[in-house]
Amino acid sequence: xxxxxxxxxxxxxxxxxxxxxxxxxxxxxxxxxxxxxxxxxxxxxxxxxxxxxxxxxxxxxxxxxxxxxxxxxxxxxxxxxxxxxxxxxxxxxxxxxxxxxxxxxxxxxxxxxxxxxxxxxxxxxxxxxxxxxxxxxxxxxxxxxxxxxxxxxxxxxxxxxxxxxxxxxxxxxxxxxxxxxxxxxxxxxxxxxxxxxxxxxxxxxxxxxxxxxxxxxxxxxxxxxxxxxxxxxxxxxxxxxxxxxxxxxxxxxxxxxxxxxxxxxxxxxxxxxxxxxxxxxxxxxxxxxxxxxxxxxxxxxxxxxxxxxxxxxxxxxxxxxxxxxxxxxxxxxxxxxxxxxxxxxxxxxxxxxxxxxxxxxxxxxxxxxxxxxxxxxxxxxxxxxxxxxxxxxxxxxxxxxxxxxxxxxxxx
Numbered sequence: 166x167x168x169x170x171x172x173x174x175x176x177x178x179x180x181x182x183x184x185x186x187x188x189x190x191x192x193x194x195x196x197x198x199x200x201x202x203x204x205x206x207x208x209x210x211x212x213x214x215x216x217x218x219x220x221x222x223x224x225x226x227x228x229x230x231x232x233x234x235x236x237x238x239x240x241x242x243x244x245x246x247x248x249x250x251x252x253x254x255x256x257x258x259x260x261x262x263x264x265x266x267x268x269x270x271x272x273x274x275x276x277x278x279x280x281x282x283x284x285x286x287x288x289x290x291x292x293x294x295x296x297x298x299x300x301x302x303x304x305x306x307x308x309x310x311x312x313x314x315x316x317x318x319x320x321x322x323x324x325x326x327x328x329x330x331x332x333x334x335x336x337x338x339x340x341x342x343x344x345x346x347x348x349x350x351x352x353x354x355x356x357x358x359x360x361x362x363x364x365x366x367x368x369x370x371x372x373x374x375x376x377x378x379x380x381x382x383x384x385x386x387x388x389x390x391x392x393x394x395x396x397x398x399x400x401x402x403x404x405x406x407x408x409x410x411x412x413x414x415x416x417x418x419x420x421x422x423x424x425x426x427x428x429x430x431x432x433x434x435x436x437x438x439x440x441x442x443x444x445x446x447x448x449x450x451x452x453x454x455x456x457x458x459x460x461x462x463x464x465x466x467x468x469x470x471x472x473x474x475x476x477x478x479x480x481x482x483x484x485x486x487x488x489x490x491x492x493x494x495x496x497x498x499x500x501x502x503x504x505x506x507x508x509x510x511x512x513x514x515x516x517x518x519x520x521x522x523x524x525x526x527x528x529x530x531x532x533x534x535x536x537x538x539x540x541x542x543x544x545x546x547x548x549x550x551x552x553x554x555x556x557x558x559x560x561x562x563x564x565x566x567x568x569x570x571x572x573x574x575x576x577x
Contacts, residue, residue, distance in 0.1 A: 212281045219274035226267040233260035237468070245474045247398055247405035254391040257468050261384040268377040275370040282363045289356040296349045379459050382484040386461045389555035390470045409474045412508075415553065416475055419508035424567045426501040426514060427522050430536075434498065442538060443498050446518030451494040451575045452541060454525060454561055455548070459484040461558060464571040479569040480524070480562035487529055487557040489548040493539045494523045494561075494576075502535045509560065510552020513545055521575070522567070526560035527551050 236256045243249045398404040434443045462469055462482035469478035497517035504511045509526035513533065516522050529549025533539060550557045563572040 208284060209281070212277060212284070216274060216277050216281070219270055219277060222270045223267060223274065226263055226270060230260055230263045230267065233257075233263060241467075241473060245409070247394075247400065247402050250394060250405070250470065250474075251391065254387060254394070254470065258384065258387050258391065261380060261387060264380050265377060265384065268373050268380060272370060272373045272377070275366055275373065279363060279366050279370070282359055282366060286356060286359050286363065289352055289359060293349060293352045293356065296345055296352065300345045300349065379461075379484070382459055383461050386482070386484070386556055386558070387468070393555040394470065409471065412471060412475045412553065415506075415508040419506060422503070423501065423514055423522075423524065423564075427516055427564070427567060430498060430500040430516060431520075443516075443518075446496060448519035449495045449497070449517035449521035449575070451521075451523070451563070451572075451577075452492075453483075453576055454491050454494050454523075455483055455485050455489055455559055457483060457485045457489070464569070464573065480526075480560050481572045483559045483561055485548045485557065485559055487547075487549050489559070490544055491525055491528065491546045491548055491559055493541060493543045493545050494563075495521070496541045497523075497539060499533050499535050499537045499539060499545075502531055502533065504531070506552055508553055510554060511546075511549065512552075512560075515539060515545075520566045522562075522564040524560075524562035524564070526562070527554045527558060 233256050237253055237260065240249060240253045240256060243252075394405075397408050434441050438444065460481055461484040462478055464479070464481060465477040466472075472478065493515055495515075495517045497515045499513060500516045500522070501512075501514040503509070506512065509524070511528040511531060512524060512526040513528065513531060514522060514524045525546065527549055528546045528551065530547040531545070532547075533543075533545045539545060548557060548559045554560075561572055563570055563575050
């Protein structure tokens with residue numbers, strides 16, 4: 166009787182293990198199915214709907230901007246009159262307003278994408294946590310299960326066909342354990358990719374917001390240009406034509422002075438030979454003259470007022486407030502310092518190696534003197550709103566052999 170009881174106990178132990186293994190595999194499979202289900206579909210659907218709506222708004226704004234661009238181009242082909250110029254400025258202001266709205270909608274879209282990615286990351290982190298817990302339970306169960314002496318169990322029974330089923334479930338258990346490990350690795354890889362994507366989306370958002378600030382600064386300048394034109398002409402075509410003629414004279418005179426001053430100083434320095442510090446300078450490598458890199462008007466900017474009447478914009482307008490420190494873009498000699506001129510206002514011109522010259526216009530203060538040697542990054546003055554300027558900014562020119570060139574080709 167004692168031997169029979171011992172057999173019954175052993176059989177009960179094996180059967181218990183059998184059901185424990187089967188139950189464990191069943192629950193692991195169920196967990197995997199639940200994990201595969203992913204985020205709450207209601208939330209995902211709502212986010213996708215919002216993103217689609219943002220895309221539709223962005224497409225509509227993009228089409229409107231293209232329409233404004235066409236209007237600006239067609240208006241610029243018309244005769245140079247006050248009415249035409251104001252019409253161009255109106256279209257430019259309208260276009261820039263649309264660009265601001267576009268960037269705001271793009272920012273909203275990215276915010277939604279960040280929220281969507283954050284939800285996916287949370288789901289993946291939860292899934293990995295559950296998989297790790299399940300894996301730990303499986304490993305503990307395998308440890309207990311494999312400690313059993315199956316030979317003793319088999320020898321203790323005259324007929325024990327269930328033993329082979331137990332061996333099968335032992336194999337299933339280990340295979341499921343491997344699959345669990347693989348799922349954890351796969352989920353971890355997905356999590357890492359999602360986090361990288363999230364960081365990229367955040368960088369994209371930061372870039373959009375920075376461009377939004379730049380566009381708002383451009384809008385301010387465009388409105389100032391329009392207001393200045395209205396004030397200067399009092400909406401009189403005759404006064405407008407007189408203003409254009411005067412601006413042409415101012416621009417030509419300023420350019421002649423700059424070219425002459427550069428030519429004269431370079432000749433004087435060349436006579437001094439190797440003893441002159443300037444003559445040992447290499448080809449100029451420029452840095453930004455201000456901490457701000459916000460451009461409100463580019464070189465030969467098509468939106469620059471008076472391009473058709475006075476000439477193309479000869480430099481970069483950098484959007485900075487009055488009193489912003491201005492630094493030498495490269496080491497060189499101060500070729501000219503001028504105060505309150507009609508075109509550039511108060512400005513500084515510096516000559517550098519490689520026949521490169523830089524000019525800093527509309528300053529409110531000058532901190533250097535003519536014929537002075539300056540080092541790269543040295544404080545030379547403060548930004549302002551002097552000369553023909555509709556608002557505070559720095560007009561920054563780069564000239565090669567006396568001819569204005571695009572500063573952006575020389576800046577880092």
